[in-house]
Amino acid sequence: MATQIFPLLILADVDGLSYKGFITVKGQELHFEIQLESSKSLTNAKLHGSPELKRLLFGHEKALKQRLEQCSSLTEFFVDLKDLLESIMTKEKRERIPDESYYSKLLTELDGIGWDKLESLDPLLKFLTLTLNDSSGRKHKISISLPFSYPQKPLTVQADLPSFTSNIPNPTTSFNEVISFYLKEFEKFQEIWSMLDDIDANTWVLEPDKPRRGDISRRIALGNHCSLYVKLDELNPKRICDYTLFGAENFIAPLKVNLSKNFNNWNLSFTVRQNLEKILEINFPSPKTSSASDFNVACGICYSYRLDDVIPDQTCSNTKCGQPYHQVCLYEWLRAIPSTTQIFNRLRGDCPYYNYTYNKRQLILKKWINMTIKKFIRE
């Protein structure tokens, strides 16, 4: 019987359905109760216990349930439970707790910078984020992780900045030093951020989805399934260092001409967006004049805009169609139809929408459109 191996457990009712008592694990006595549903099986038995036992078993509910289902007798289950608790305790032993100076230093530091700057703090007090305001009122988040032997070892700090710096050049243990360093850093990027904010506020940005402060590139919607990718120059924020036009050739060809014709007229007294509009001789569709659904044109095959975080980047070359597709989706389709031809690493086939238009009398209206995509090789 169970009580012979576990002398601290006693039967708590006449039917033999519940036990109460203590289970001894590594010299620690843990209070615990078990209530069975029937004398035949252990499935769905209810376990109660001291807060310490609950804490130890937290996150191991699945293993417990499995053991209850597998064990044929209570004794067997108690032995299993003891084993489980032992293994949990041994694992826990390895996770040492920092000494007292760690916590007192952390508290003094937080008092020093003001608790209003604290954005979040993990329950183990090892990782925290701060919110800082720069001179233009932009909010920034800084993540700090504290080493185990803090304050003997310096902090690891990360912030969202255009030029990625994971560590402060001079290792420090002081929160105040971290803050003053980053406030200085933020000032360096004021100009580039105001350029980016101007783009974000006045155009439809397709990529990145939710721009972070560190992102210095944007993909701007131009309408007609076309878009312009620009990357700002970190050292010279009023200039761009990289650009690409996406979309049907017929639409972007005149824009390319304008770009090469007017590029010398780039005027540094205007913002990047104003310059781009002047040079391309267009106005970007803005949130004031259009709605997002006009540009978030979904892939014609999977009907979604983002597929594994990729946006449709292939378009039908016919201006009347211009239907966008994900490369993966289009590849699947072109591979499936026999009329597709392959020339070196290019697939050439019919746009899925070319013969689609149907009306009452005529089922299929033939429009011969060819489209090409680079062959997409998976893995």
Place this chain on the structure above:
Amino acid sequence: MVDSVARRLLKELKDYQNEPNPDLTELSPISDENILIWNAVLRGETDTPYEGGHWSLRIEVPKTYPIHPPKIKFLTKICHPNISFKTGEICLDILKTAWSPAWTLQSACMAIRLLLSNPEPTSPLNCDAANLLRCGDFMGYESLVKMYTQLHAMNQQDNEESS
């Protein structure tokens, strides 16, 4: 892949629910668990012998949809040269070789509805109906279709029994 199929089908379902189609009185998956099997109800076109009829369709969507076409068949008996009277199988190019991802379940059903008034007697699945058309007996054809429409597709109860 299955995940993207489900996303597209949900979008199609939403589009249909947002803009109900009077000629397609029903279009929805038969159960919440399986989004790959749908049920649709077609209304016969007015001024055709199919006027007043309602036909149930069963749609089986492959896991490779929309690269490959859905399998659609009639559950309610229908008399048409390109539809098997026995099995409800449909002979329509867009459901086979002429399929393209541009079609949706809804537009495919509408194409089937269009096929009802535009039969192709040269590739028949129902030889009796096709023969009437081929020898030019339009009166005979129309009255045959009308009879079967009245017999199977007019009454909601009959409709359910045959499905």
